[in-house]
Each structure stands twice: as C-alpha cells, then as structure tokens.
Amino acid sequence: MLTQYLLSGLTSGAIYALVALGFALVYNASHVVNFAQGEFVMIGGMAAAVLVEAGLPLPLSIAISIAGATAVGLLLEKLAIEPARNASVVALIIITIGASILLRGLATLVWDKKIHRLPAFSGEAPLSLGGATLLPQVLWVLGVSAAAVAALTWFFRRTLAGKAMLAVSHNRLAAELMGISVRRTLAASFALSAALGALAGVLIAPIAFTSWDSGVMLGLKGFAAAMLGGLGSSAGAVLGGLALGLVEAIGAGYLSSAYKDVFAFLIILAALVLLPQGLLGRGAAERV
C-alpha cells in the first residue's frame, strides 16, 4: 500500500513542484505572487485536450497549447503587471486574482464548461511495480518534470539569459547597471512560468482530467508548495511540491481521502507558523 501512496504522492507532488517553480520564477523577477499561475495549468490542459478532440496529433497539440499559454503569460505581464509596476502588494494580488477570473471566464467562452480528458501519452495499460500498479502516464509526469527541473537548473547556471534573471532577482538596480534589461527579464520570467504551468497541465490532464476551473486548486497548492519551500527558492519549490504531494497522499491513504486537501493546507499552516521562512527560504530583512 505504502508504495502506491508514495507513487501517487510523487505524481501530484511533481505537478505541484512545476506550478510552484512558476510562482518562484515570477516572484524572483518581480516580487509578484501571480495568483493566475493555476490558470496556465488549465490553459495547457484544456487547449491540448480540445485540439486532440479536433483531430490534431497529440505532440502537435501539446506544443501548440504550451506555446499558447506562454503567449498568454507574456500578454499578462505586458498588459497587467507592467502598467502596475508601482502598485502595493495587495493591489498586485488583486490584479493577478482578477486576471485568473478573467482567464477562467474566457476559457468558458472559448471552450465550454465540460470536463475534458487528454489521451495518455503512451497507452493506458497499468504496469505493476513491487505490488503497486501505476499508469504509464505517471512515468511521463515524473520523467518530464525531472527533465524540466534539470533544464531549468542548466538554464540558470549556464546561460547568459538565466544568469541575467538570477541577477535581477538578487538586486534589480545592480543588474540594471550591468546592462541587463529588467523589462525583458520580467517578460521572460512570466513566459517561462506560463510554459511550466502549461506543461504541468498537459502532463496531469490524462490522469486528473481538465476543465475551465481545474486551475484553481492546483494554483493554490502550487502557491502553498512555493511557500512551504520558501518563497523564491527554486530548489525549495521542488522540495515543497514533492513534500506537499506526499503528505497529501499519505494522509488520504491512511486517514481520510475526503480530507486530502485539508491535510495539505494544515501542513502549510503548521509550516508557516513553525518555519516562517520555509524549508529552504533565505531570511529576509525588512527595510524600515
């Protein structure tokens, strides 16, 4: 049983980690917590499902849906975040919440209010592993998420654009003085986080299905995972996502499956109170 719970925990944990990474990327670049992050997950899943239903091949549908979500992320940054550069934290929270309601509304108009399902990437026949069964899609979720995290690590360590993004997150003014375009970095962080969200949506859609409102809970859990790991830390986001998924799955398995989401948020509350900087967060100094 435990293997089964661990597997299902790791699967949802991987998805939370991708969403949490999106939160971390945007937070680092702009100090905005983007409450519309969950909607990128929805857009990715919905667009891919609808395109496949329309007869397009799966890989092409996935590529188009991720590209589409990335474009939405860029538009969001351009039209909503950039004009509100000097807004307060509360105002920015409301703006991104407004954006998430707007995107959900658009999804019901462009698509519909039905539940859609993306076909699994490679068959539906369950495999067995040490007494536990797993869907082949679970391997896709775990493999692609790990690859995405590795690619992101490479991007931040080895490429100029990635280093520029890190520099902006450490010290905006200093980065600007070094000739880094903060505006372009901001746009890139939104594009990247939207792509990550859409990737998560595409990966999970064959298992958990997708609909116009499926981004809400995933977005909240991703935010919770980012907080658990320490807001703004990439490694923390991955760790927080996996931890959240595991706690949820084990709580659901041994205690009560109806209370699955309650466990997730109780853990967050406990973590916030006991370790206010998160698992891997850096201590922040407040300016007076």
Next chain:
Amino acid sequence: MRPSGSRASLLALAAALAALPLVLANNYTYEVAILVGLNAITCVGLNLLVGYAGQISLGHAGFFGLGAYGSALLAARYGWPPLVSLPAAVAAVGVLAWAIGRPILRLRGHYLAMATLGFGVIVSIVLSIEDRVTGGPDGMAVPPLQVLGFTLQGERIWYWVVAAVLLAAVWLAQNLVDSPHGRALRALHGSETAAAALGVDAARHKLFVFVLSALFAATAGGLAAHYAGFITPAKASFLHSIELVTMVVFGGMASTAGALVGAAVLTTLPQLLTMLKEYEMVVLGAVLMGTMIFMPRGIVPTLEKVLAAARRKPD
C-alpha cells in the same frame, strides 16, 4: 479624521439608508439592497484590518461561513432560539479568530496571505465534507430569526434589520479609527518596526483588529443565513474571500465610505450582469484588473482627490 466629521458622515449614512426604500421598487431590489448591506458589514470590518492596519486576509469568508453555519446549526439541530444562537456563534468565531490570529499574525505580506487563505480553504472544505452535519455542498435550511415571538420574514423587514446593524458597524469602526487605537493601527500600516519603536504593541493591536473584523464577518454571515433561510459552503469559499477583499480594495482602502461603495458596486454588478451570464466572469475579472491598474488607491479616495483638485481650481 475629526470626530465631528465622522458624526456627520454617520448621519448622512443613516439618512441615505432611511431614504433608500423610496427608490426600491420591488422585493428583488430590496433583496439586492440587503445583500449589499450584509457584504458592507463584512467589508467595514475587513477594511479595519486590510485598509487601516495593512494586514491582508484571504480567508474572511471562512469567518462569514462559520458565523452562518454556527448559528444555523445551533438553531436547527439543538433548537436554540436564533436570537441566542447568532450571538453565541459570533462569540465562538471571535474566540477562534483570537486563537488562530495569535500565531499567524506574526507573519507578514504574502506569508500572511497564504496562512489566512489556508484557514479559509480548510473551513470551506470541512463544511462541504461533513455533510451529515452541514448538508454538504447542497447546503442546509436555516430557521428564521424570531424577536419576542415575532418572526422576521420578508425583504421589507430584513432591510431595516440589516440597515440598523450596518449603521452600528460603521459607528463602531469610525470610533475605533478616531481612537488612539486607530492611530496605532495606521502607524502599524506605515511601518511595523517604526511603530514598535514608538511603543505601539504591534501584536496586541493587530490581534484586536483581526478578531474585530472576524466578529463583523461572522455577524453578517449569521444574519445572511437566517435571512435567506438557507446556507451553502460557497459562502465560505476562497472565491467569496476574494470578493470581500476586492470590495474593500476596489472601494478604497482605509476609507469606511470606500468599503461601503465597494460592497455596493461589486454586489450589484453581478446582479446587473446576470443578463450577460456568460460574460459575467470576464467582466468581473476585467473590472478588478482595471481598477487596480488605473486606480490603485480605490474609487473613493481617487474621486476625493479629483474633487479636491476641482474645488481648488476656480479660486
């Protein structure tokens, strides 16, 4: 800021509330007015927390829902008279707010947002899951409010009940803002560290205003349940918390008039938009974003500024 000014605005509000029935044509418009009033009660309290003390809460619908379900359950399952169950539920919510406020109000900014959000989500999920007690997602019936053997029913009676409670809420909030306590809260909003250096007991003041705003929300929730005769967990949902914060911010933070205007506009808007049911979410989202981008201080303070500028010009 001056006590005399706040008394004048309180009288203006009382006059407006007394005159409003003259233009309310039918039961439906009364119903909308009552919904506005109930949201306004919550928002006046939430504004003390968010607008004056600068502490975000994304979980106030949880207090609203607990007030509603608490009073409903005490009345429906245990046969308490609603006139007793409502204050009992509100008091219990106050104690709960005190208990969770103590640890989480040490958090700031996004961390406080996450903690209050988590609290609200937990409340709404528990209300949905415990269906043997609460009726689950379909909601539960709530007995009507009775005063001295007289059953409060119908929009026209409830209008006056809600108007009276709203007036009391605004009076309380104004008094608090004008008191040394209110000055301490504004100092906290500016800078918690600086306020603490001046001898303001930050933790105590924040906890007080958090509990007070929870009491306002629970009162509105309890009234809403007994008025509608029905309550669903949607009233405790994350989305409802967001709606409440949005009303405060949209109307204008640190302005009681702003909280009232925000509640009025954002409660009526979806009612008007039901004609465009499919576009409701798109318009609501666009309004939220537009207001925050172009009027980040909210409607009432922005209009006040425009009016003040216009008045200065002719001289």
